[in-house]
Amino acid sequence: MAESSPAPVVEGRPARRTPRARRSAAAASEGKTAALGRRAVALSRFYSGKIETVPKVPVRSLRDFALWYTPGVAEVSRAIQSDPERSFDLTGRWNTIAIVTDGSRVLGLGDIGPRAALPVMEGKALLFKWLGGVDAVPLPIHAATPEAFVATVEAIAPAFGGINLEDIASPKCFGILEELQRRLPIPVWHDDQLGTAASTIAGVLNALELTHRSVREIRTVLLGAGAANLVTARLLLALGHDPHRLSVVDQRGVLDAERDDVDELMVRNPWKYRIALQTDGGGRTGDFAHAVAGADVLLAASTPDPTTIRPEHVRSMAPSPIVFALANPVPEIWPAVATAAGAAIVATGRSDFPNQVNNSLIFPSVFRGVLDARARSIPDEIVLAAARELALHAHDQGLSTTHLLPTMEEVAVFPHVAAAVGEAAVRLGIARRPLSREEYYARARQLMDRSGRLVRALARARLTPPMPSAKALPERNEG
Amino acid sequence: MNASNETAASGPADTPTVPIHLRPARPADVPALVPLLMRLKRLNEEFDPLLKVRDDAERQADEVLRAQLSDPKAVILAAEGVGADKDKVVGFVRALVRERPFYTPEWEGVIVDIYLLPLYRRRGVGEYLLRETSAALKAKGAGVVTAEFPAQNEIASRFYAKRGFRPIQLLHARSL
Ligand SMILES: CC(C)(COP(=O)(O)OP(=O)(O)OC[C@H]1O[C@@H](n2cnc3c(N)ncnc32)[C@H](O)[C@@H]1OP(=O)(O)O)[C@@H](O)C(=O)NCCC(=O)NCCS
Numbered sequence: 001m002a003e004s005s006p007a008p009v010v011e012g013r014p015a016r017r018t019p020r021a022r023r024s025a026a027a028a029s030e031g032k033t034a035a036l037g038r039r040a041v042a043l044s045r046f047y048s049g050k051i052e053t054v055p056k057v058p059v060r061s062l063r064d065f066a067l068w069y070t071p072g073v074a075e076v077s078r079a080i081q082s083d084p085e086r087s088f089d090l091t092g093r094w095n096t097i098a099i100v101t102d103g104s105r106v107l108g109l110g111d112i113g114p115r116a117a118l119p120v121m122e123g124k125a126l127l128f129k130w131l132g133g134v135d136a137v138p139l140p141i142h143a144a145t146p147e148a149f150v151a152t153v154e155a156i157a158p159a160f161g162g163i164n165l166e167d168i169a170s171p172k173c174f175g176i177l178e179e180l181q182r183r184l185p186i187p188v189w190h191d192d193q194l195g196t197a198a199s200t201i202a203g204v205l206n207a208l209e210l211t212h213r214s215v216r217e218i219r220t221v222l223l224g225a226g227a228a229n230l231v232t233a234r235l236l237l238a239l240g241h242d243p244h245r246l247s248v249v250d251q252r253g254v255l256d257a258e259r260d261d262v263d264e265l266m267v268r269n270p271w272k273y274r275i276a277l278q279t280d281g282g283g284r285t286g287d288f289a290h291a292v293a294g295a296d297v298l299l300a301a302s303t304p305d306p307t308t309i310r311p312e313h314v315r316s317m318a319p320s321p322i323v324f325a326l327a328n329p330v331p332e333i334w335p336a337v338a339t340a341a342g343a344a345i346v347a348t349g350r351s352d353f354p355n356q357v358n359n360s361l362i363f364p365s366v367f368r369g370v371l372d373a374r375a376r377s378i379p380d381e382i383v384l385a386a387a388r389e390l391a392l393h394a395h396d397q398g399l400s401t402t403h404l405l406p407t408m409e410e411v412a413v414f415p416h417v418a419a420a421v422g423e424a425a426v427r428l429g430i431a432r433r434p435l436s437r438e439e440y441y442a443r444a445r446q447l448m449d450r451s452g453r454l455v456r457a458l459a460r461a462r463l464t465p466p467m468p469s470a471k472a473l474p475e476r477n478e479g
Numbered sequence: 480m481n482a483s484n485e486t487a488a489s490g491p492a493d494t495p496t497v498p499i500h501l502r503p504a505r506p507a508d509v510p511a512l513v514p515l516l517m518r519l520k521r522l523n524e525e526f527d528p529l530l531k532v533r534d535d536a537e538r539q540a541d542e543v544l545r546a547q548l549s550d551p552k553a554v555i556l557a558a559e560g561v562g563a564d565k566d567k568v569v570g571f572v573r574a575l576v577r578e579r580p581f582y583t584p585e586w587e588g589v590i591v592d593i594y595l596l597p598l599y600r601r602r603g604v605g606e607y608l609l610r611e612t613s614a615a616l617k618a619k620g621a622g623v624v625t626a627e628f629p630a631q632n633e634i635a636s637r638f639y640a641k642r643g644f645r646p647i648q649l650l651h652a653r654s655l
Contacts, residue, residue, distance in 0.1 A: 257596070257597045257598045258596060258597070258598075260518075260521075262597055263518055263519075263521065263522040263525070263597075264521070264522070264525055266522075266597070266634070267522070267525045267526070268525070273597070276597070277597055277598060280598065
């Protein structure tokens with residue numbers, strides 16, 4: 001955070017009730033998280049992992065393997081050898097992605113390494129299947145350098161229709177994503193950059209509509225210059241945001257082109273350097289308080305501390321300010337505090353407040369869309385198409401200050417976003433299999449529904465044991 | 480590291496299409512030049528711990544610049560901005576003419592510092608600075624122009640390589 005003056009946590013009038021409410025909210029949420037953690041460990045031990053491979057062909061007897069395996073399969077291999085693109089028709093490649101991480105920045109846990117990252121990647125794979133009908137292989141890898149990481153992913157790419165990079169530290173994640181996107185003929189996505197930025201953009205578009213603003217006129221402050229916000233900044237500029245009204249703020253204050261550390265950034269974080277040059281601080285210099293005064297929109301993806309943004313910051317913004325406090329698990333300002341300070345619209349990363357900005361609204365559908373289009377890449381236009389579709393869907397369901405984005409319950413949105421992504425891929429000429437929007441939609445729905453049916457069928461057949469109750473499953477101490 | 484261009488300076492400078500006004504630096508520029516020189520040294524520090532900037536570097540910069548401004552063997556050019564940046568020094572070059580007792584050409588013009596504020600980069604200003612500096616060095620008798628920069632500064636390597644420079648001597652170091 002830029003601010004250093006130790007101002008009171010809450011000043012002036014709205015005090016009294018809020019600090020206590022806030023403390024108890026934080027304490028309650030911590031207690032709940034701890035309980036969920038214990039239960040998750042117990043269940044992980046019980047189920048021993050979250051996903052497995054399941055055959056998708058009939059196997060009547062071992063004799064069928066003459067088709068599924070040798071000798072029959074040799075002809076399938078030859079077909080692919082003579083036309084590599086056929087690997088998308090003749091194998092599961094069309095629907096299979098790898099979730100690759102080096103474990104260098106896992107959730108809020110930091111650099112925990114690839115082995116410890118595996119349960120998270122398994123969870124992500126489950127989400128991919130459940131929400132997107134995508135077969136995702138969790139693949140945490142040891143890679144000493146970004147170059148080794150890139151080389152490894154390039155080496156495994158022939159098996160996959162797409163790559164989802166996950167939980168890689170910033171700034172190396174930028175270089176890794178750029179390099180893999182350049183090298184591979186399949187979509188490469190880094191969810192912490194693109195997924196978060198896309199759902200943020202969707203929320204911003206609707207917040208602007210609700211407050212009758214245009215992206216071309218607003219002043220925006222991005223607090224935090226990590227993976228998500230640097231991409232959000234790039235996407236805002238692509239949408240026509242005036243670079244000289246966009247201030248990116250990090251721990252050292254406003255990122256302008258003459259800041260003391262700008263040459264260091266040129267060497268160590270060229271992506272941040274690029275934004276510094278493009279925006280030149282959005283016409284501001286100094287600390288966060290200087291940047292935020294008069295701003296229409298504040299997008300914070302920074303420190304999980306509810307005093308990062310203070311009520312006086314919100315009060316100093318333009319009328320009807322828009323505040324996104326996206327740090328997890330604790331937002332940069334509690335929504336009630338922001339609203340009391342005059343925020344017209346508040347969004348967070350949490351599901352227990354209205355307006356959750358959630359990358360899970362984006363990544364399953366984006367991958368469904370690019371996989372169905374068999375897209376060769378995933379440019380920013382695709383990311384924006386997904387964001388726009390997500391925004392539109394909330395719009396159609398009745399936009400309000402507490403319904404800015406679809407919730408995770410509004411599953412109907414997923415195939416629509418997938419179809420918009422497929423359509424964008426066709427428009428951009430990167431679809432190996434161009435279909436109509438309706439066809440993409442129908443396909444996405446069918447594959448997404450199938451996952452639900454599959455999970456339920458496995459449960460009915462008792463192939464997935466029912467979830468043991470907390471009592472039946474003692475929580476052992478897990479050291 | 481040294482890079483050299485044997486053909487030395489090009490002909491008379493064309494009218495710059497670049498957004499700066501280049502002129503010889505004056506003593507009155509020193510307060511504006513010191514921060515730019517410090518930025519360059521701090522950038523160099525990024526590349527190697529043996530280029531760690533001294534605590535008194537700022538005072539040194541002031542003294543060195545003042546001394547060299549009246550040294551006939553030194554070329555110090557100041558780049559002023561235009562438009563809103565008019566009268567603001569946005570970049571500079573410092574170069575020194577040195578004797579080469581054993582080689583020909585016997586006078587070498589060494590570019591020791593070249594720096595532009597970020598918003599002035601990658602628009603051909605550096606190229607123009609290089610051309611003008613080379614001409615000034617040639618006028619002082621240099622038959623070869625060289626440039627010193629940290630071995631790890633790949634941006635500088637690329638910048639000079641594009642302009643026909645190649646490494647001719649290496650400076651290897653280890654601490655004692
Ligand atoms: C070196 C410097 C004076 C060059 O000036 P410039 O006006 O940017 O140079 P030009 O526009 O004439 O040429 C730009 C070339 O320099 C290189 N370059 C400059 N900045 C670069 C960067 N951030 N990344 C990659 N290459 C860069 C490239 O080769 C570039 O060519 P391109 O734009 O066609 O890719 C300027 O970039 C600078 O001040 N850099 C920081 C200080 C420094 O490194 N000094 C040199 C070592 S002492």
